[in-house]
Amino acid sequence: MSSASSASSVSSASSAEHIIAAVALRRVFGAKAAVDGLTFSVPRGAAVGYIGANGAGKSTTIKMLTGILKPTSGSALTCGLDPLRHRRQLARRIGVVFGQRSQLWWDLPLRDSFVALGAIHRLGRDAVRDRTDELVDRLDLGEFVDTPVRQLSLGQRIRGEVAAALLHGPELLILDEPTIGLDVLSKERLRLFLIEQRSLHGTSLLLATHDMGDVRRLTERILVVDHGRLAFDGTLAQLVEQVGAERHVVLDLTDPAPPLDGIPGTRLVGMEGGGLRQQLSFGPGETTVAAILAAVAQREVQVHDLTIEEPDIEDVVRRLYAG
Numbered sequence: 105m106s107s108a109s110s111a112s113s114v115s116s117a118s119s120a121e122h123i124i125a126a127v128a129l130r131r132v133f134g135a136k137a138a139v140d141g142l143t144f145s146v147p148r149g150a151a152v153g154y155i156g157a158n159g160a161g162k163s164t165t166i167k168m169l170t171g172i173l174k175p176t177s178g179s180a181l182t183c184g185l186d187p188l189r190h191r192r193q194l195a196r197r198i199g200v201v202f203g204q205r206s207q208l209w210w211d212l213p214l215r216d217s218f219v220a221l222g223a224i225h226r227l228g229r230d231a232v233r234d235r236t237d238e239l240v241d242r243l244d245l246g247e248f249v250d251t252p253v254r255q256l257s258l259g260q261r262i263r264g265e266v267a268a269a270l271l272h273g274p275e276l277l278i279l280d281e282p283t284i285g286l287d288v289l290s291k292e293r294l295r296l297f298l299i300e301q302r303s304l305h306g307t308s309l310l311l312a313t314h315d316m317g318d319v320r321r322l323t324e325r326i327l328v329v330d331h332g333r334l335a336f337d338g339t340l341a342q343l344v345e346q347v348g349a350e351r352h353v354v355l356d357l358t359d360p361a362p363p364l365d366g367i368p369g370t371r372l373v374g375m376e377g378g379g380l381r382q383q384l385s386f387g388p389g390e391t392t393v394a395a396i397l398a399a400v401a402q403r404e405v406q407v408h409d410l411t412i413e414e415p416d417i418e419d420v421v422r423r424l425y426a427g
């Protein structure tokens with residue numbers, strides 16, 4: 105079955121409710137199925153994390169959803185459109201960022217890229233200017249918006265990529281590893297911006313990432329893909345319940361202290377240096393870092409430093425299969 109004819113088999117009712125609808129999506133490279141019969145849908149307005157180990161098939165899925173790659177079989181509708189047949193129309197309704205590959209013009213300053221993209225998307229000059237001003241302000245691009253892209257740092261470039269992807273106010277934003285290689289502050293700044301944009305504009309989000317922090321902050325549902333197949337579809341809390349992928353807070357204390365057990369919502373999972381460093385684990389919804397710190401303060405110990413460790417995605421996927 106061709107992808108064009110099969111895409112039309114996804115009902116139009118579902119395409120109104122769903123920003124993405126994939127049915128038995130499959131893509132083979134030589135003898136290997138990179139994506140192997142994926143069926144899932146994303147309701148309009150939702151934010152979904154798409155996670156999996158290296159080579160699990162995430163980028164291949166995204167390429168099929170955006171019309172870059174033809175499925176070997178199965179079908180996909182993105183914004184109700186067949187991505188291959190309506191690639192140009194689709195481009196006006198989605199924004200895509202591949203963290204590892206630039207979609208900007210290397211020799212042009214960001215501002216000129218925005219003007220060029222505005223022309224491609226057929227936005228009026230005033231609309232481009234207003235939207236550029238908003239994005240420069242919200243993403244703090246002011247210092248480098250007139251610098252050629254090739255001279256930007258990774259964090260600056262990614263902010264530029266995200267701005268470019270949102271210039272035309274897409275219904276759906278697809279991000280493939282947007283925070284890869286970014287330092288903690290740049291990651292956080294980008295996440296806050298994305299949260300704000302979604303609440304302002306109701307943009308749907310599909311986020312492929314290796315970063316559990318991205319998933320936790322930005323999405324409400326998780327799809328786990330493994331060897332091109334869907335291994336899990338549910339909330340982070342359900343995933344944690346199923347595989348026990350908890351967060352850890354590592355507390356470095358100013359003086360050795362007795363075990364910090366019995367802190368509500370946490371388990372003491374490690375102690376070093378006679379109590380100088382203690383590690384507590386906790387699941388989503390059980391407690392917060394702020395509540396943990398407040399409870400620790402009542403034990404009359406002083407926290408000198410703290411680190412929050414997110415569960416490792418490769419480990420989560422392994423445990424999903426082991427269980």
Ligand SMILES: Nc1ncnc2c1ncn2[C@@H]1O[C@H](COP(=O)(O)OP(=O)(O)OP(=O)(O)O)[C@@H](O)[C@H]1O
Binds near residue numbers: 138156157158
């Ligand atoms: N153009 C291609 N030709 C041949 N094999 C490919 C091609 N693109 C992807 N693959 C293979 O398909 C599988 C899935 O790759 P894909 O890039 O979709 O995984 P991924 O989940 O995005 O991985 P990563 O997290 O490492 O980016 C891998 O085994 C990869 O080597």
